[in-house]
Amino acid sequence: MATQLLVEYPELSYLSRQDLEDILSDPVYFQAIFHSLERVKALYQSQAELGRANESIASHNLTMQESLYALRSDTKNAFDEARSLESRWKDVEKDQREIYSRYTPQFLLMRLKHSITAQDDASEAIATAFVQQSSNNGGSGGGTPESGMDIDDFVKEFRYLRRVYHKRVIWGDKWSKGQVSWREG
Template sequence: MYAHAPPVPPPKPPGNQDVSRMNTPASGQLPRPPPPLPEAMAGGSDATGSLATAQGNIAQFQATADPGDQWLPKFLEDKSKQDLADILSDPTLLSALTHSPQTIHPSLRASHDALQAALAENMERAAQLLDLEARLTHQRSAAQAQLLSTHALERQWRAKQAEMDHALAPFAPASLYQRLARGVTEQEGVCYALEESFLEGEGDGALATEREAGDWVRRYREAKKLYYLRQERKERWDEGRVGGWR
């Protein structure tokens, strides 16, 4: 009969942690829940549904009870100490067991679900923003085209206005006043010339006939009448009594 030697005890895990706690978050230190999602955009039924799902996952995560310090995945309950020690010494295998659907902690699974819902919501929001960006770019291009067209119409209007001002310049108040003043001066010169011609006569000393004198008087009266009329208009203009010009 040979006595079997006892098995070699497994090495202690790092930090002297209990094997049963390798996948169990410390009590009171559950993963922090993600921040609440913003309200869904108006008119987006898909975004509203995703938001409701995300909020439901967050509520489920917050309502998940802590199973305690002695929790251990069922997959590891029948493993030997040597197997558990090997798992603890392999970070890759330990991480795989931590996040595996069969061995994951309920609170961590709820956190993953909430995170996936938040990521899906962000992707939907990003798609909506891209659509809005395309619409905004189109509207901006249309507005820019209309602005350029408006500037072109403004330049055309300025050119037409300059042509109109040039065509109406002779009928402007300043031009009409200058014409009136020039007419008064010219008519005064006409009256003075008629007076000089009457005083000088024919130049040969002969007396004018009655017909010639009557013709001169008629022309002089008409010239003087026109002179007084223009002078009266100019005086009224100078006094500001011409309606519509000042």
């Protein structure tokens, strides 16, 4: 066993057997011999160097601490703003789809058909009102200042309303024949 000990620790080869037994029995003597070994000194030296390197790194990290906290805060604020904008983007996109849906060919055709009906109703209403006004005035049809619209004003208004009606009907007919194309873009 002593031989194996001396092979692994040649630094102890100068010690006698009695010294080796004393090392094992006396903890203070053991510590003195142990700390005098070159391997142990090198280990403590490495440990001290690592400690100084860690202190240097820690010191450097501490000098960067405030700027890192500020950067973290800025990053969090930017992230929060991005999430807010992302949420708002979904609302804007929904609004955009809703607005664009009002300009699809199908929707525009529906509006044209409704406007044709409304235009026809408006021209018929003015004609009915004029006929009733004329029959209330004794059938003269000329109109008087107190009775409302005279015949020239009626004809002008009625012709305008019917012209718009017929233009819309023509566009509806062209559409149904496939002669209207919509450019999207």
